Amino acid sequence: MKNIKNSKKVFKQALKYMPGGVNSPVRSFSAVKEDPRFIKRSFGAYIEDIDNNIYIDYISSFGPLIFGHGKKEVINAAKKALDFGTTYGACHMKEVKLAKIISKLMPSMEMLRLTSSGTEATMSAIRAARGFTGKDKIIKFEGCYHGHIDHLLVSAGSGASTFGEAFSKGIPNDFIKNTLIANFNDLSQVKKIVDNNKDEIAAIIMEPIPANMGLVLPKNNFVQEIRKICDENQIVLIFDEVITGFRASLGGAEQYLKVKPDMSCIGKIIGGGFPIGAFGGKKEIMQNISPIGGVYHAGTLSGNPVAVSAGLATLNLLLHENRFLYEDIELKASKLKENILSEVKGICINQLGSMLTIFFTDNSPKNFDDVKKCNFKKFGKFFRFILNKGIMFPPSQFETIFVSSAHTEEDIIKTSEICINALKNLEIPN
Numbered sequence: 463m464k465n466i467k468n469s470k471k472v473f474k475q476a477l478k479y480m481p482g483g484v485n486s487p488v489r490s491f492s493a494v495k496e497d498p499r500f501i502k503r504s505f506g507a508y509i510e511d512i513d514n515n516i517y518i519d520y521i522s523s524f525g526p527l528i529f530g531h532g533k534k535e536v537i538n539a540a541k542k543a544l545d546f547g548t549t550y551g552a553c554h555m556k557e558v559k560l561a562k563i564i565s566k567l568m569p570s571m572e573m574l575r576l577t578s579s580g581t582e583a584t585m586s587a588i589r590a591a592r593g594f595t596g597k598d599k600i601i602k603f604e605g606c607y608h609g610h611i612d613h614l615l616v617s618a619g620s621g622a623s624t625f626g627e628a629f630s631k632g633i634p635n636d637f638i639k640n641t642l643i644a645n646f647n648d649l650s651q652v653k654k655i656v657d658n659n660k661d662e663i664a665a666i667i668m669e670p671i672p673a674n675m676g677l678v679l680p681k682n683n684f685v686q687e688i689r690k691i692c693d694e695n696q697i698v699l700i701f702d703e704v705i706t707g708f709r710a711s712l713g714g715a716e717q718y719l720k721v722k723p724d725m726s727c728i729g730k731i732i733g734g735g736f737p738i739g740a741f742g743g744k745k746e747i748m749q750n751i752s753p754i755g756g757v758y759h760a761g762t763l764s765g766n767p768v769a770v771s772a773g774l775a776t777l778n779l780l781l782h783e784n785r786f787l788y789e790d791i792e793l794k795a796s797k798l799k800e801n802i803l804s805e806v807k808g809i810c811i812n813q814l815g816s817m818l819t820i821f822f823t824d825n826s827p828k829n830f831d832d833v834k835k836c837n838f839k840k841f842g843k844f845f846r847f848i849l850n851k852g853i854m855f856p857p858s859q860f861e862t863i864f865v866s867s868a869h870t871e872e873d874i875i876k877t878s879e880i881c882i883n884a885l886k887n888l889e890i891p892n
């Protein structure tokens with residue numbers, strides 16, 4: 463067992479001052495019945511806790527770190543930006559440069575706005591879609607996560623109802639009455655909801671490749687078919703690519719699936735590890751945003767020069783210097799998958815590009831209901847086993863691991879061996 467004396471001590475203090483001792487719930491490790499590790503530094507593919515334990519990290523800050531931790535060019539760009547100030551509350555050149563690159567790589571974003579988080583991006587995109595269409599209702603998919611926005615913290619209600627229930631306290635029913643819930647990969651259900659709410663639906667928001675119920679893959683041209691439904695019913699299709707943007711491919715899921723949404727939301731990678739988000743879409747929609755239109759959007763730190771500089775450095779590296787990066791990280795993730803599956807039965811691994819989830823179930827989950835049937839006890843046991851051997855996976859069955867260009871072949875071999883060992887030992891009681 464690893465010594466985590468210092469982490470335990472700090473966690474005790476943290477519990478006094480922060481709910482659950484954390485600033486975001488998944489970090490508490492409560493789902494896997496472990497104590498969180500407090501990190502003192504990170505470098506390349508590794509993070510080190512305050513007890514000097516080093517882990518091969520696959521959380522990758524939940525997505526932004528496509529080059530791993532502390533990429534020199536990204537750090538230098540941020541440091542250099544700091545010499546010119548921390549924030550201006552005024553326009554600067556780099557935000558225009560970043561918008562131009564994003565728009566080129568993700569053609570759905572003809573015009574865009576930078577925000578400080580993915581949550582702000584999705585919230586603003588939905589407002590823009592409602593403002594543009596003059597309609598109120600939206601459809602979201604069970605298990606897709608779009609940030610902690612009141613009207614999106616909704617899961618399926620009981621029985622056949624498509625009206626959801628808030629899964630957080632503190633959300634008035636009025637706030638969620640316009641959010642309709644559908645199952646991912648269930649086209650006929652989406653069609654039915656659209657038919658039952660004719661001319662009332664402003665937008666369908668979806669993670670085109672969901673990564674927040676573990677990694678779930680779209681089946682049978684599901685996303686392409688959703689595109690058609692939106693076209694036929696004047697519904698704004700919003701892709702939430704906060705995770706998949708610049709991750710599923712250089713042009714995100716939009717490029718990977720060859721489906722162009724009307725609006726897209728991104729974040730994570732475009733800030734190189736700094737707080738950022740962006741929403742954008744067709745000019746005719748985006749030209750409704752204030753000050754040229756009536757849909758309000760603003761942000762004190764939107765387009766922050768340090769975050770934008772780190773983002774620019776990241777996208778420039780992806781564009782110009784890492785031609786084989788996507789092949790490389792995909793290969794490593796698929797090796798991890800193949801290595802594990804060649805030795806272990808009774809699990810299922812979904813992988814796309816550098817994203818991967820090991821599900822403790824026999825069949826590949828295709829929606830949230832399937833994921834809920836996984837053996838969470840086994841996942842927890844697996845997580846604790848590998849953590850103790852120096853492998854940091856996200857602490858929940860509902861998350862995705864991220865392979866970065868910093869992971870070496872040796873890291874992948876070591877990770878495969880430890881995972882296989884853990885999985886073969888799962889039948890041993892705690």
Ligand SMILES: Cc1ncc(COP(=O)(O)O)c(C=O)c1O
Nearest residue numbers: 579580581607608609702704705
């Ligand atoms: C798909 C998706 N959308 C939106 C968000 C919210 O982004 P943020 O945490 O930056 O607010 C997340 C966060 O993980 C996400 O995965």
